[in-house]
Amino acid sequence: LWQEFLEMITTIQCHSHPHFKPDLPSPQKGPRPPYNNHTICSHLEPTPDEALEDRALLDAIAWPKPPAPTSLNQTSDPVHSLFTILPSKGGRERRVGDQLEALVQMQDFQGRPKHYGGDFLVARLHSPELGAGVAGTVVDHLNGSYSALFPLLWEGPAQVTITMVHSSEAVAVLQRLREQRSDRFFFRSLFRSGKLSETSVCNMCLPHNRPQEPLCNYTDLHTGEPWYCLKPKRLSCDTRINHQRGGNTNDLVTHKEALLFQSLVNIKVVVHASGPDRIDVLPKKIDDQELENRSIEPGPVQYNPSGYYYKGSWRSFDGTPVRQFDAKSITQCLTGKVINMYGDSTMRQWFEYLRAFVPEFNLRSTSWTGPLMAVDSQHNILLKYRCHNVPISVPTIIASELRYVANELDRLPGGPNTVVALSLWAHFTPFPVEVYIRRMRHIRRALERLLARGPGTLVVIRSANLRALDKELSLNHSDWFSLQLDRVLRNMFMGLAVVFVDAWEMTLAHHSPHNLHPPPDVIKNMINLVLTQVCPAKKS
Numbered sequence: 001l002w003q004e005f006l007e008m009i010t011t012i013q014c015h016s017h018p019h020f021k022p023d024l025p026s027p028q029k030g031p032r033p034p035y036n037n038h039t040i041c042s043h044l045e046p047t048p049d050e051a052l053e054d055r056a057l058l059d060a061i062a063w064p065k066p067p068a069p070t071s072l073n074q075t076s077d078p079v080h081s082l083f084t085i086l087p088s089k090g091g092r093e094r095r096v097g098d099q100l101e102a103l104v105q106m107q108d109f110q111g112r113p114k115h116y117g118g119d120f121l122v123a124r125l126h127s128p129e130l131g132a133g134v135a136g137t138v139v140d141h142l143n144g145s146y147s148a149l150f151p152l153l154w155e156g157p158a159q160v161t162i163t164m165v166h167s168s169e170a171v172a173v174l175q176r177l178r179e180q181r182s183d184r185f186f187f188r189s190l191f192r193s194g195k196l197s198e199t200s201v202c203n204m205c206l207p208h209n210r211p212q213e214p215l216c217n218y219t220d221l222h223t224g225e226p227w228y229c230l231k232p233k234r235l236s237c238d239t240r241i242n243h244q245r246g247g248n249t250n251d252l253v254t255h256k257e258a259l260l261f262q263s264l265v266n267i268k269v270v271v272h273a274s275g276p277d278r279i280d281v282l283p284k285k286i287d288d289q290e291l292e293n294r295s296i297e298p299g300p301v302q303y304n305p306s307g308y309y310y311k312g313s314w315r316s317f318d319g320t321p322v323r324q325f326d327a328k329s330i331t332q333c334l335t336g337k338v339i340n341m342y343g344d345s346t347m348r349q350w351f352e353y354l355r356a357f358v359p360e361f362n363l364r365s366t367s368w369t370g371p372l373m374a375v376d377s378q379h380n381i382l383l384k385y386r387c388h389n390v391p392i393s394v395p396t397i398i399a400s401e402l403r404y405v406a407n408e409l410d411r412l413p414g415g416p417n418t419v420v421a422l423s424l425w426a427h428f429t430p431f432p433v434e435v436y437i438r439r440m441r442h443i444r445r446a447l448e449r450l451l452a453r454g455p456g457t458l459v460v461i462r463s464a465n466l467r468a469l470d471k472e473l474s475l476n477h478s479d480w481f482s483l484q485l486d487r488v489l490r491n492m493f494m495g496l497a498v499v500f501v502d503a504w505e506m507t508l509a510h511h512s513p514h515n516l517h518p519p520p521d522v523i524k525n526m527i528n529l530v531l532t533q534v535c536p537a538k539k540s
């Protein structure tokens with residue numbers, strides 16, 4: 001496997017850039033894996049238009065790979081690496097509205113500078129005193145150095161934190177796992193009829209190594225989303241009772257590769273500053289001449305954070321000042337509304353937050369997979385949550401409750417009193433990106449139909465967020481996978497009239513430790529953002 005890995009990383013060209021300018025697709029190139037031979041999903045050939053979009057999306061998330069095989073000694077070591085806050089242009093004072101740049105030089109475990117890019121770094125500018133924070137943009141110079149760029153948005157202290165999530169060598173392992181080991185995650189179903197019961201293995205695309213074995217085909221007739229189980233020996237396919245997390249394979253990485261995933265060594269470790277790591281920001285000077293001079297300074301790249309925290313509250317850059325909602329104004333805002341929430345447990349957090357303000361109607365569901373419902377008949381409020389379909393990875397869910405979000409959306413009439421909120425990402429990280437693209441494509445089509453059918457429907461899409469990682473989690477749920485899916489999501493929904501909640505930046509900019517389920521403080525800010533869209537401030 002190590003040999004395979006070395007071959008893989010040496011054969012792939014290294015000029016691709018991790019920052020996402022979608023290239024124009026080239027029509028002559030065909031689709032890429034996993035439209036390949038080793039799965040029974042090879043029949044899912046995309047149409048030519050879909051293949052073009054796939055290609056553009058995959059190109060947009062291309063990530064540079066290490067050029068040569070290495071030993072751990074030669075891989076990126078956050079402890080040896082350093083960053084420097086660059087002096088401002090002309091040594092001027094730093095003011096609100098300026099840009100701050102920190103230059104990161106990555107080094108290996110023997111303290112030698114790295115000469116190629118691909119490390120996964122995240123950057124944050126923050127001030128605990130002011131409850132302020134903003135996500136930085138990291139630019140990979142592909143020579144071992146990186147620039148972290150931040151807008152200066154508040155007056156007062158601001159501190160830079162740079163974190164190496166994974167080395168470029170570790171990312172190459174993740175990339176291999178994603179493309180070649182989508183079998184590393186599998187599922188089971190219980191089949192039962194009378195006194196007979198059997199459990200069988202299920203997945204989106206079962207490996208074709210046992211071609212003689214009969215399958216149960218649960219491919220969805222509306223969307224074409226594939227799902228298969230090995231046919232139980234004595235029971236028929238229509239006796240499927242539930243869907244369960246099945247476990248995972250263990251021979252994923254070699255001993256050498258495992259060294260690239262060590263907590264406190266090379267997973268989410270902070271890179272230190274060679275000098276000061278904080279600056280003091282002065283207020284904006286109201287001086288036309290100066291402002292004019294500043295505005296012509298060429299910035300190195302375009303970056304647009306979607307917002308930032310100040311005094312603990314998220315301020316969005318989309319032009320709408322975020323309103324703060326309490327119990328009374330939440331009820332007021334939701335009066336007459338139906339809020340339909342779909343997705344993984346990161347969307348269920350929204351339901352749980354809101355239901356604290358709405359009496360719950362227990363829909364005989366004891367499981368967190370739902371469906372969940374809360375009703376306030378006095379104010380005519382209906383909150384609903386339903387988890388997304390396979391590959392949802394849960395202890396168990398009743399087979400009849402497995403629904404594709406696109407199909408659920410097709411059942412909504414829509415209209416000005418309907419809110420739809422979606423968050424699907426966490427369960428897709430072990431799978432090839434194409435699986436996610438296909439799912440999002442079905443959802444996008446359903447949203448287009450919904451918006452056409454029910455004008456005024458408010459659609460909110462919540463992005464992926466950062467989470468706590470160790471070795472085991474990294475191999476199937478790394479933030480690197482999430483980041484890639486998140487880029488795909490943004491690209492795919494860019495042209496649609498939807499509200500985007502940037503959970504990625506809201507968790508990166510926040511002071512709390514990364515967590516799959518962000519803390520109540522972050523959820524509250526997300527909900528305020530959503531409710532601001534549901535109930536915009538009245539213009540006086």
Ligand SMILES: *[C@@H]1O[C@H](CO)[C@@H](O)[C@H](O)[C@H]1NC(C)=O
Pocket residue numbers: 036037
């Ligand atoms: C896939 O199958 C086709 C026909 O069986 C074969 O020509 C091709 O080389 C295979 N591709 C891969 C990547 O194995």
Ligand SMILES: *[C@@H]1O[C@H](CO)[C@@H](O)[C@H](O)[C@H]1NC(C)=O
Pocket residue numbers: 071072073110
């Ligand atoms: C890595 O570095 C250590 C300490 O400098 C050295 O003992 C070891 O031989 C090196 N290993 C490799 C594979 O270069």
Ligand SMILES: *[C@@H]1O[C@H](CO)[C@@H](O)[C@H](O)[C@H]1NC(C)=O
Pocket residue numbers: 141143145
């Ligand atoms: C790496 O590239 C950047 C951008 O081109 C450049 O500013 C920097 O000097 C380079 N660093 C090294 C060590 O070559």
Ligand SMILES: *[C@@H]1O[C@H](CO)[C@@H](O)[C@H](O)[C@H]1NC(C)=O
Pocket residue numbers: 040043217218219221
């Ligand atoms: C499963 O069913 C779908 C839809 O009927 C069909 O297109 C697909 O070819 C089937 N898969 C297999 C392996 O037969």
Ligand SMILES: *[C@@H]1O[C@H](CO)[C@@H](O)[C@H](O)[C@H]1NC(C)=O
Pocket residue numbers: 184248249250252472473475476
């Ligand atoms: C991720 O994969 C590893 C390696 O196969 C496994 O040990 C771990 O339990 C998996 N984590 C989850 C959450 O499934």
Ligand SMILES: *[C@@H]1O[C@H](CO)[C@@H](O)[C@H](O)[C@H]1NC(C)=O
Pocket residue numbers: 289290293
């Ligand atoms: C702005 O630029 C002009 C022309 O370069 C210069 O004369 C002037 O002093 C600058 N003003 C400030 C406030 O820096």
